[in-house]
Amino acid sequence: MFVAEVNGRPGDGYVAVRVTGDVDTGTRAALTDALERALAVGSPSILVDLTGVRFFAVAGVHCVERAVGALEARGGSAHVVCPQPGAAWRVVSLLGLQQQWLVHHDVDAAVAGCTAGRWPSSAPVRGGDEPAEVAGRHVPVGTAGPGGPVRRRVQG
CATH class of the missing domain: 3.30.750.24 (STAS domain)
Structure with missing residues (x-):
């Protein structure tokens, strides 16, 4: 049902x-x-x-x-x-x-x-050690488990 x-x-x-x-x-x-x-x-x-x-x-x-x-x-x-x-x-x-x-x-x-x-701005970017603030080009899109937030690189 x-x-x-x-x-x-x-x-x-x-x-x-x-x-x-x-x-x-x-x-x-x-x-x-x-x-x-x-x-x-x-x-x-x-x-x-x-x-x-x-x-x-x-x-x-x-x-x-x-x-x-x-x-x-x-x-x-x-x-x-x-x-x-x-x-x-x-x-x-x-x-x-x-x-x-x-x-x-x-x-x-x-x-x-x-x-x-929002996710904390200090959260790690998946696959790298780059902070989220880098040129404002990362946006939070989810969590992948114990590794923390998953982020997507925005083109532009």
Whole structure:
């Protein structure tokens, strides 16, 4: 059984979307609706909790990607919870989405990310020792586990 619960208020700093069950083409519309309701609240961050997901198809990836893009377009951020191991993490890691999304392996880390708004500027850049402030060209995009935040180099 698929369920997508939306909880939160604008004053909380984030809205949580907790997803359980199978995410596929049959549940895509319900997930899209839940994410759109979360976006409509107007909070700067959305926490998408995929902890209870048993199967995560590309249809679900597309839904989350659209929400991530919509939030980034308005200056916000989406924090995606994918426990490791887990069905959602398996797909996210295979597609390399942890390089593009703010991915956390537990809800507490995602809540901290939502309420902090940004990663600490002193956090290491994955694959190098360069600080995040280098020419303002690194943006936070997720966590890769014990090694800290994953960052994407922005061209320009």
